[in-house]
Structures are given as C-alpha cells and as structure tokens.
Amino acid sequence: MVTEQKNYVRSSFSEGVTKLGISILQTAKQPERIFQHGRYLGIPGSTKLQKDCIERILATPKVQELLVNRPSPLWPDLEQMAAMPQGSLGWCVHRRLEKLGICFLVVQSQIPESQTDEEFARTRAFRLHDIHHTILGLPITVAGEAAATAFYASTGSVPTDIGTLTSWMLRGAYAPIERRLIWDAIGFGIAVGQKIPELFSPRWEEGWEKSITDWQDELGISELLKTSPFQDEFATIYGLNLK
DSSP: OOOOOOOOOOOHHHHHHHHHHHHHHHHHHOGGGHHHHGGGTTGGGGSHHHHHHHHHHHTSHHHHHHHHTOOOSOOOOHHHHHTSOTTBHHHHHHHHHHHHTOOOSSOGGGSOSSOOHHHHHHHHHHHHHHHHHHHHTOOSSHHHHHHHHHHHHHHHOOHHHHHHHHHHHHHHHHOHHHHHHHHHHHHHHHHHHHHOSOSSSSOGGGOTTSBHHHHHHHHTOHHHHTTOTTHHHIIIIIOOOOO
16 A cells, blocks of 8 residues: 655754764763753754743743843852852852852853843853852753753753753763663752743842852752752851751
8 A cells, every 4th residue: 555655844843853962972971071962952942942941931920020120131250259248149159159160151341232022031041150159059061051951951842952961861871870860860950940930030140148048048959958968068168057
C-alpha cells in the first residue's frame, strides 16, 4: 500500500534542534565551558513558542505594574554596595561577587537609554540573576545553577530555561557523584517556585539597604530556605545563620 507523502514546513526550532542537542550534551559534559558549549542554548529564543511565553509573563498584573513604573536602571557600583549595612542586599551582593571573584552579568554602561518593554525585561532578567543567587543562597556550581534554572523553568515554562535545565539534569550521567545534589537542588528550585510565582517584579533596586533576611521574610521563603541543600552558603558567604 502506497501512501501519499506530505510535506511539512519546518519551524525555526526544528531546524536548530540538532545544534541545541549538541549544546545540551556538551554543556552537561563540560559545564565549566558553558560559554563555549552553550552557544546554541538560545536557539529556542527565536521561536514563536518562546515569544508567546514571554508575552504571557509580561502581561501578568505585577509585571505590568513594574513596566508602567520602571525602577531606575542605575545600580550602585560594587564599592557603594560594600559600604552598605552589613547583611543588606547590596552588601551581600558585593560580598558574594567578591568572594567568587566575578562581576555582574550585564555591564551597566552598555544598557541602552531607551528600551521596549521586552528589551527592558530581558536586560533586567539577566541582571537580577545575581540578586536571585544572593537571596536564595545559591552557589555558582552545576547544582546551584540547576536550582535557579528549575525555579525559572517551573514558573515561566520558557523554552530557553527548559533547554538549559536539561543540561544540568544530564550532568549526573557524566558525573554520578554530583547527581544527588543536582536533583536536590532542582527540587528546591521547584519548591521555591511553588511558593512564589516569580522574582522579577519585586523592586529590588529600591531596597539595596534592606537586609536580605527582611527580603526573605517579605517574600515568604524564610522557612523554605531552611530546607535548601545549600544552607552553608549563607554562613560561608554572608556570615548568616538560618537556623
């Protein structure tokens, strides 16, 4: 029996799926080289599926409220943060970056003066990643990034986040000794996502001198943080005891 062959138009996602798969596998194998291996993880970002997810996120009431009254894009520099009260958000962000020997993901001077809502949201989301690591006490390890990405993926279902999370999930296949901590971290990230729907709308920029414990109380995650697989991070980096 001969059936008629049908031709389907490939989407932009299907055309890049092989490259995406390569990035997922190579990043899982050598996570320390993510900036080299992960260059294709952004492929889903050009799809309609990704655009639809972003539009839904931008349309939520709290995010809309923030977009109507955007916080200042001017952040204190690290020297100014270092001079803030000990235990404050700014002080802790500085402390974390100094301890790790890293800098902000986004260079402030390179942010355009005028941005669309989507451009502003994308830039701010990248910048907030450092704050989210600080508030949640997440290390810059595969497990720490897995926790953050699990939170993003479980709350927003954005394809790029899910693709990145897949790399961290696969890491345990290459490094079995890391598997338990990675999955514990993923579970923790999802648990945070069940407690708070997003960490984009809080006006972090207006509370640099507020203590991170006050921020955590306000978000309602103080007790949840006591279940984190990275509790020692708060004591090691910030000198805080969550117990």
